[in-house]
Amino acid sequence: MEEEKKSLELIHDKVDKISVQLENAKLADYFELMRNKKNLIWSNFIVGVVRGFGMAVGFTILGGIIIYFLRYLVLLNLPIIGNFISELVRIVQNNL
Numbered sequence: 001m002e003e004e005k006k007s008l009e010l011i012h013d014k015v016d017k018i019s020v021q022l023e024n025a026k027l028a029d030y031f032e033l034m035r036n037k038k039n040l041i042w043s044n045f046i047v048g049v050v051r052g053f054g055m056a057v058g059f060t061i062l063g064g065i066i067i068y069f070l071r072y073l074v075l076l077n078l079p080i081i082g083n084f085i086s087e088l089v090r091i092v093q094n095n096l
Contacts, residue, residue, distance in 0.1 A: 067092060 033040055067089065074086045 033043070070085050070089050074082055074089060076082070078085075
């Protein structure tokens with residue numbers, strides 16, 4: 001009888017811990033979002049726009065840094081790579 005009582009208390013404690021973890025995971029909010037298709041589509045659209053904008057800005061900055069570095073390599077006047085890089089920088093500057 002005493003063992004059953006201890007095991008029931010242990011199960012009760014485990015269920016309470018699982019309940020708290022589920023509340024902390026905010027599963028109810030997630031299920032509500034999944035149930036409302038209009039809000040789900042709208043939030044995914046906004047996230048996609050922000051992600052695309054971030055990629056465009058990041059690629060622009062990264063491209064600028066690479067072009068700056070390539071122009072520096074041209075100034076070093078390396079024999080084989082210098083001609084290739086100078087031609088590449090010239091093509092990029094003409095297309096901008």
